[in-house]
Amino acid sequence: MKKLSILPLFLLLTSGIWLSACTAVQVMDFPASLDAFERKGLVVMNDSALVLISSASGVEFRFAGDNCQVFLSNKAAKGDYNYVSFELDGKYYGRMKVDNSISKPFAIQADSSADWHTLKVFKATEAQNGLLLFHGVSADRVKATEKTDMLRLEFIGNSITCGMGNDVDEIPCGLGKWFDQHNAYRSYAAIVSRALNADFLLSSVSGAGIYRAWNSEAPSVPSLYQSAYLNADSLQKRDFSTWKPDWIIIALGTNDLSEGDGVTPRKPFDSTRFVNAYFQFLQNLVSLQPQARFALLTSPMVEKEKDILFHSCLIAVQQKFTERYPQRPKPEIHHYPAITASGCSGHPDEDEHKQMAESLKGFLISVINQAQN
Incomplete structure (x- = not known):
């Protein structure tokens, strides 16, 4: 130069x-x-x-x-x-x-x-x-890069969506700070968005769920969602007029179903509370982004009886939505196959994020094509 x-x-x-x-x-x-x-x-x-x-x-x-x-x-x-x-x-x-x-x-x-x-x-x-x-x-x-009319996807999730624990290129698991292995670029959400040539936004918070956190009663993602900084301290509200997603993909529930650390007292998972809080969040999203379609995801980290319970809760949310909004397309549900996480702190590693992205890609292509027909 x-x-x-x-x-x-x-x-x-x-x-x-x-x-x-x-x-x-x-x-x-x-x-x-x-x-x-x-x-x-x-x-x-x-x-x-x-x-x-x-x-x-x-x-x-x-x-x-x-x-x-x-x-x-x-x-x-x-x-x-x-x-x-x-x-x-x-x-x-x-x-x-x-x-x-x-x-x-x-x-x-x-x-x-x-x-x-x-x-x-x-x-x-x-x-x-x-x-x-x-x-x-x-x-x-x-x-500027050339402007194209891209599919827009918003992912609302937890630490898995953030890409926690998936990058050990420099710092192995167990060393450094809890976020030293974070890499959102390698998260399933970013991978599937690139595969679909989609513009994307991640609204994700590690440890948070629909109505409670992994080891405490707060925070929940819905309680933080409208903050411009995704935190409870900021008074500045997010401007939802600047970016309008075609699909909002929600990957929450893993932390609600968590048993916690085994030390802090924790109530059993409340499926009724979960379904009601999830539906209320969807109602809020409809008011904020009325143009968007919704996809609800289970978690590959939730297995066996909990997986069955989780899936049944999402079906209940889907039914409540259809009853409340009979003129709107129903939320679609993607049921992940189980994955044994081998990344840091029980999270998926890079290859497992790729597996998640591949599973989600086929689902999204199907529902998006159906929506366009």
């Missing part, structure tokens, strides 16, 4: 967002506020940075030349940090730790001589790990 001047020189062409910059020192040429950076997932613009909140939230754009630098910073509790995953020209580039509180560049090197490269930036960790801030990019030129 040629550097000609200390001050950045911007050139904006009206045919497709196309910008150019030249600098004599390594500075951020293109700030996060530019339209060239297409926002993905649950994000908010805060001052000069784009705040990546939910798992797999991020940006995508194209850059000219053989390299670029992505400026990121971490805003989390003391001693905590986030991870970022990159995809370059359709291939997984890697996951990097972001523990710097001040913006710093993360280098991306292309391995082909193409004039333009497509880079996708994903938050690999989740909302409760803190915030990942995208400040901008240094590159020869950047422009």
Whole structure:
């Protein structure tokens, strides 16, 4: 990349967002506020940075030349940090730790001589790990990716949907912090979305369920869902007008059915309470996203008698929905085959996420095609 001047020189062409910059020192040429950076997932613009909140939230754009630098910073509790995953020209580039509180560049090197490269930036960790801030990019030129009319999928789930425990490339299970093996890019939800060429958003919270958490009575995902930051502390509400999913896919129930840690007192699973809370959540989603269809998933981590109970609860939710909304298509149910999880902390590993994605892909193709006929 040629550097000609200390001050950045911007050139904006009206045919497709196309910008150019030249600098004599390594500075951020293109700030996060530019339209060239297409926002993905649950994000908010805060001052000069784009705040990546939910798992797999991020940006995508194209850059000219053989390299670029992505400026990121971490805003989390003391001693905590986030991870970022990159995809370059359709291939997984890697996951990097972001523990710097001040913006710093993360280098991306292309391995082909193409004039333009497509880079996708994903938050690999989740909302409760803190915030990942995208400040901008240094590159020869950047422009927006080509717009296409994509299928839009929202996944509402727990730690499995977040991709907890599926990445041991750097840190083996049992070492580091509880989120050191998080990689939302490798979650079944992200994998199946890429397979279907779909735009996707993950509204997922580790440990949470429909009416209770894995080892306590709170939080539940419905109680956090309308928060812009997916937490109970934020007063800022989520703007549901900016992104309208075609399908909302709900993968909740594993934590409701959990026996807990065996130490903290825990009441038995209440199927009536579960069904009622699930249905109330669906009613809320109908009011927020009236255009969306719904798919309800069991869990491959729930087996035997609990699996039968879980499936019967989803059928009861489906029946209540049909009675309440006779003019709307019924929620579809996908019953996962059982998987013995071999990832960290009893979660699926990367290969098992691929199995889940393959199972879900066939189901989604079927119900989406039926809906279009």
